Amino acid sequence: MRAVLGGTLGLLVCCALPAQEKKDEKIDPAKLVGKWELKNAKDRAFTIEFQKGGKATLSTNPKNPTVTGDYTLDGNRLTTTFRLGGDEQKRVQTITKLTDGELVTRDGQGREQTLGRVKEK
Numbered sequence: 695m696r697a698v699l700g701g702t703l704g705l706l707v708c709c710a711l712p713a714q715e716k717k718d719e720k721i722d723p724a725k726l727v728g729k730w731e732l733k734n735a736k737d738r739a740f741t742i743e744f745q746k747g748g749k750a751t752l753s754t755n756p757k758n759p760t761v762t763g764d765y766t767l768d769g770n771r772l773t774t775t776f777r778l779g780g781d782e783q784k785r786v787q788t789i790t791k792l793t794d795g796e797l798v799t800r801d802g803q804g805r806e807q808t809l810g811r812v813k814e815k
Contacts, residue, residue, distance in 0.1 A: 730809040
């Protein structure tokens with residue numbers, strides 16, 4: 695019985711190691727800089743611009759003003775903080791994919807968002 699339990703525990707530890715490696719994967723901060731828009735947006739379209747120095751700007755639509763905030767990138771963990779009215783909204787996401795044209799994030803509840811880079815005119 696101990697051998698079976700020990701073997702099972704060993705498999706769980708070994709299987710968890712690759713997930714930990716992926717979690718600590720480094721993201722190139724220079725690739726994140728730029729303007730991104732939500733792909734396949736039906737009811738909540740927005741754009742977010744990541745700037746050098748940890749500043750970010752969020753625009754929900756042309757009628758609403760833009761909101762400024764900050765972001766930090768730690769490995770593949772992206773933390774954004776925006777001030778809406780008098781409240782501070784903090785969001786932590788994991789970047790699962792970052793290319794020159796696509797940014798995919800996952801939040802703590804497992805919801806994924808795909809953003810595309812906005813090409814400058």
